[in-house]
Amino acid sequence: MKKNFVFFLSVAVLLFMVSGCSDATKKQVEISKVPSIKFISMTPSSALKNSDKVVITFEFTDGDGDLGDNTPDAKNLFCTDSRNSVTYEYRIPQLAPDNANIIIKGNQSFELPAQGFIDDSHSSETATYSIYIKDRQGNESNTITTDVLTIHQ
Numbered sequence: 001m002k003k004n005f006v007f008f009l010s011v012a013v014l015l016f017m018v019s020g021c022s023d024a025t026k027k028q029v030e031i032s033k034v035p036s037i038k039f040i041s042m043t044p045s046s047a048l049k050n051s052d053k054v055v056i057t058f059e060f061t062d063g064d065g066d067l068g069d070n071t072p073d074a075k076n077l078f079c080t081d082s083r084n085s086v087t088y089e090y091r092i093p094q095l096a097p098d099n100a101n102i103i104i105k106g107n108q109s110f111e112l113p114a115q116g117f118i119d120d121s122h123s124s125e126t127a128t129y130s131i132y133i134k135d136r137q138g139n140e141s142n143t144i145t146t147d148v149l150t151i152h153q
Contacts, residue, residue, distance in 0.1 A: 032063050034139040130144070
């Protein structure tokens, strides 16, 4: 009789745990199929004119995994200089298989070429950069802005 009680109690606890897992699954927040990004860093924050390259890092999230492209000429990362509205275009490689329909998250870094001056009458300039990405369906992320970059001679 005691063995039966322990067995039924074990089964009841197991069922309770399984039902708790399914409730947790139902409560998961759905992540948008439109990619979103968040600024992480820009290094260095002070660069030598026409010499230092600048690395920008951001965090991305995409709810259906269609971020990135394996086509060499594809452009899906856009970075615009606040000083002159010049946009640098980059390619993020495909991050998940076609039709995977999975949530992908991570950090992405890219390198700006050495930055020059827009107005040579000063000994330094400051710039910020606006960044957004596009997935393979053409969905554009939010736009983020970097910290200030000081460019000096």
